[in-house]
Amino acid sequence: MILKKEPNETTEDHILHVAQEVFLKKGMDGTRMQEIADEAGINKSLLHYYYRTKQKLFEKVFKVAFKHFFPTIKANIISEKPLFEKIETFVETYYTLLQKNPYIPAFAIHEINRNPSSVAELFKSIFQDDNMEVEHMLYELDKQIQEEVTKGNLVNIESRQLLVNILSLCIFPFVVKPIIKGILLENDESKYNAFIEERKKVVSQFIISAISIR
């Protein structure tokens, strides 16, 4: 289906939005410049006029796609709230963010594995744009965990392991949507949506129950 240009949208932006749509669904290798042009309702030359090469267009799309993701993680880890509350709001906001951008995780995973070194560079430049320091964030998270451990509220879990657990539980259900929907939920879209909606509560309960000492 051809994506109509918004009235206030410049051609340059319109191309970017259409390219985002196509790249996210099909990946770098699976995307044809001609297809982006067709979907945007313009000539293929115009793509090159605005973005020179496929690679450059792809990198722009890639950067824009992650604009919202890292700041959300950062804001939550840095905030002053107690750990359990932090986890609850993180899961809630991250699920909502992913519901709005369901294709991004699978896209990222494929491109990262396809070209780890150059994608690592892209990530670093995004980090710089956002002024994020991973070491600092991990240090803050570590400190907070240790505090709760000494208070006797928390089992002693390594902060990296906890972080990976949380992200796994949030992101994975989106990257295997077709499997969950097709095999576990009778291929019913609304059942899948309900399943995901339910997870906003289930997952934070699951995590907190896993790490708290009662």
Next chain:
Amino acid sequence: MILKKEPNETTEDHILHVAQEVFLKKGMDGTRMQEIADEAGINKSLLHYYYRTKQKLFEKVFKVAFKHFFPTIKANIISEKPLFEKIETFVETYYTLLQKNPYIPAFAIHEINRNPSSVAELFKSIFQDDNMEVEHMLYELDKQIQEEVTKGNLVNIESRQLLVNILSLCIFPFVVKPIIKGILLENDESKYNAFIEERKKVVSQFIISAISIR
């Protein structure tokens, strides 16, 4: 690097193994028939001689790749062990299986999202080959969970949610290996391996702690 043919290996098998290597890393779209031929040290025509088309070769690779995965899940769910023990052995064996086949999950995720309907068909035919019935497995798991709940050992968690949680915690760390390694573990391969090895214990503890009533 060119993959040497084993002495006892037929050319047909050799091609399949090389194709597996390349398809797993680069995906269907990213793979060139010429590249498979080069890596196998043979002429491109020979690929078509044995496997007709790229699509057919891909489907063969796809089926072979998942040969071990579903039976492992099935065997564990069906077995007669108590639930917590089941979870422990499942996590352990699944992590070991993934350590041996680290590229398979990211590969599967990409192909599934790229072409959900045709991949769903492929999965169904694999299920048939393995004589697996998802409904039956879910029913068994459900029954066991309900038993533990009534015994007062377990919080009331939906079996599908639990299953997705377990699989998320097992599979996700492999699909984002470059991220974990690059951002959390100073790009150190041995640190990543240790991190994964540690998860065999961490994850099953995490799950059991999350769902058990103490």
Next chain:
DNA sequence: TATACCTTTGACCAAATGGTTAAACCAAAA
């Protein structure tokens, strides 16, 4: 109106890519 500048297009190109074919190769059977 004329000019200058940005935008858009159609025609075109070279390289890459999946696939075909006829011939050469080779080992085992007759």
Next chain:
DNA sequence: TTTTGGTTTAACCATTTGGTCAAAGGTATA
């Protein structure tokens, strides 16, 4: 030794694909 049938190769083909270029369109300014 000759024949036969499976295996392997080199040369070739049609199509696709990312990218170029010169010209045309359009619009604001002088």
